[in-house]
Amino acid sequence: xxxxxxxxxAALFANLIFGSSYTAVKFITPAFIHPFALNFxxxxxxxxxxxxxxxxxxGKIKFDRKDLPRFFICALTGIxxxxxxxxxxxxxxxxxxxxxxxxxxxxxxxxxxxxxxxEGFTLLKGIGLACGVGGASILILMKDGSGGGAxxxxxxxxxxxxxxxxSYAFYLVLVRPLMAKYSGIQxxxxxxxxxxxxxxxxxxxxxxxxxxxxxxxxxxxxxxYVAIFATFVAYLLTVQSIQLIGSSATGAxxxxxxxxxxxxxxIFTGEYFTLYxxxxxxxxxxxxxxxxxxxxIKPV
Numbered sequence: 001x002x003x004x005x006x007x008x009x010a011a012l013f014a015n016l017i018f019g020s021s022y023t024a025v026k027f028i029t030p031a032f033i034h035p036f037a038l039n040f041x042x043x044x045x046x047x048x049x050x051x052x053x054x055x056x057x058x059g060k061i062k063f064d065r066k067d068l069p070r071f072f073i074c075a076l077t078g079i080x081x082x083x084x085x086x087x088x089x090x091x092x093x094x095x096x097x098x099x100x101x102x103x104x105x106x107x108x109x110x111x112x113x114x115x116x117x118x119e120g121f122t123l124l125k126g127i128g129l130a131c132g133v134g135g136a137s138i139l140i141l142m143k144d145g146s147g148g149g150a151x152x153x154x155x156x157x158x159x160x161x162x163x164x165x166x167s168y169a170f171y172l173v174l175v176r177p178l179m180a181k182y183s184g185i186q187x188x189x190x191x192x193x194x195x196x197x198x199x200x201x202x203x204x205x206x207x208x209x210x211x212x213x214x215x216x217x218x219x220x221x222x223x224x225y226v227a228i229f230a231t232f233v234a235y236l237l238t239v240q241s242i243q244l245i246g247s248s249a250t251g252a253x254x255x256x257x258x259x260x261x262x263x264x265x266x267i268f269t270g271e272y273f274t275l276y277x278x279x280x281x282x283x284x285x286x287x288x289x290x291x292x293x294x295x296x297i298k299p300v
Contacts, residue, residue: 007244014237019260021230040203078171079195092157099261128290135283184239
């Protein structure tokens, strides 16, 4: 298998894991474990594995203290806000809603890049932003009666997932200079280390109040899957893909996440697609396409 196929396989498998994680999270939270306790487990396990990996593959470039402020901002947006709002949001809304709203990240990335990095903002990108916001608004404002995947507070959950998508978009824009200077594994290791300072104190009280006795073998397996595969393994696969084919090509695979998420949700939680979800999905996909389009509208 050549390098390109390996990269494509890594990116596809990473997004398959990410897509399945929505259903896995819904299975154990909030019924068996508080979302913030799940965040604690997820970050603690991933952080431990990254530092174990360091023993076998230390970074070749020495850490530059001048980059510390950017690492802190990336940890805040990419780990603390992203992780806390994502898990909490998914626990309150449905799998399909949360996966479609998360797809808004590429739209926000383009808008944020235009703002922070002074990249060009075209009419097509403006129309794409409007489509994405329109699709997200439909999901947030419409009530879901699709059964399965109980949503205890869909409105709040949708808003939290949307904030998560915006925060993650900021992270992906801000982390670019770090990825260019250090290896992907080095960047992730330090971002998770700094981010743990915000995640672990928030989640620790909920860890203590978790009724671990109520967990059976399936719950432990799902918890392990979320902590190891849906975080550590998926991040490593994404980094491998970025190193081989670049961030743009790797980022394109995010469009497969809602497909995988919907399949798992329909099989395991009893959710199903409705007309308004289809309309919202079309608007969001259209928005993602337009904001990433390289073509400019020619003057008439």
